[in-house]
Amino acid sequence: MSTHTQDAMRPRPATLRKRTEILKAAVEIFGNKGSTNGTLADVAEQVGMTHAGVLHHFGSKQNLLLEVLAYRDQADVQDLDEKHIPGGPELFLHLVRTAFMNAQRPGIVQAYTVLSAESITDDHPARDYFEERYTTLRREITEAFHELCTAQGVTEPSTVAAAAASILAVMDGLQLQWLLHPDVVDLGPASEFAIRAIVNAVLSEGPSLESHRD
């Protein structure tokens, strides 16, 4: 009962290193096998430990999973020059850049793809995480659209909402297809094309209102 991974306790630097090593291994394992199918023993083996050692650090498998997700968020933001995701129109460029970067790291992409879909199953521990993630991202994209649109005339709120969800959707969906067929689907360019198409559709909606042609 003594050694629980308390929040504010970061005593040893070597310990911290070991913890992040476990987290990285867990991304790999959960990405390759899913969080249900991937085992603590799998993670432990990759860092040269027993599964009890992993539990010593993270308490439970569920907790490990949640810390993996939190760790990735933190690590992603650290890569940026600024300390946060850019807002406004620059957000769209950031999303395209992210797609190109993701093509360089299939492991993390696979983890997110598998875990996000897994999260909709009954009582999944990562459900809350992904609900909040999508809510936040949609709001940020919506705000970026509004900044873009106030220059031109006002754009239908429902259109912007659909566009925001659609942009995240193409990115996710293309990742899945890219993971299945890396040589057929070109993640970066395809994402760029689709995002551009959606942004254009929003912008050209105000000017040409009644363009309901097929």
Place this chain on the structure above:
Amino acid sequence: MSTHTQDAMRPRPATLRKRTEILKAAVEIFGNKGSTNGTLADVAEQVGMTHAGVLHHFGSKQNLLLEVLAYRDQADVQDLDEKHIPGGPELFLHLVRTAFMNAQRPGIVQAYTVLSAESITDDHPARDYFEERYTTLRREITEAFHELCTAQGVTEPSTVAAAAASILAVMDGLQLQWLLHPDVVDLGPASEFAIRAIVNAVLSEGPSLESHRD
């Protein structure tokens, strides 16, 4: 060598009914829990049997999963007026209609979303199924684009490829977000918007490069 319980034997009508009952239950269970986490006992319970009874009909869990996927394909096609998915430009309308229909059946949507993501994990039994599925769908969409585009000038092949993948991607991605937030994301209209945006982007790409002809 006479009547063995083998391949093409479907003697009893009551048996066939029971089998489809099991298949429907399996869609539900695998949708709610994933194919790894959902158990044969779960499926069996829903049809009032023991898990051994399910195995009697389907041999193994893996086989049940594959038959579930095959069953849904067959059932989907049966709903159509024609016996096959329409080709040509009408395909895009069909995809939009499908999105609106899917908003009426979260169970199947959830099953496909969960299983398609699960399929990219190590040695997943449904991997081949989804690889072929996406390959086929992308080819059909690509052909539809070509029919659309030959009227106007030729369109860049890479653009068409990106668009075909993107259309499937938005549909998948929107389904995930809709399952997480049914009251926020409007599956049908959002899919329609995104598909229209992508189709327009392809059509306006060829013409705008050279000159505008109508």
Place this chain on the structure above:
DNA sequence: CTTTGCTTACTAACGGGAAAGTAAGTTGAC
């Protein structure tokens, strides 16, 4: 019509084998 023989559709019970978590002991760093 009934008996006989075989097949189908199950159930109950079990075995094997993961996998998560716990408890207690051990080692090495500070």
Place this chain on the structure above:
DNA sequence: GTCAACTTACTTTCCCGTTAGTAAGCAAAG
């Protein structure tokens, strides 16, 4: 010496697949 970082060993709990047995159907023979 003390405490963190482990390991070994164990318990529990699942779950798939097998096996053996039962009840019911069907079909042809008597």
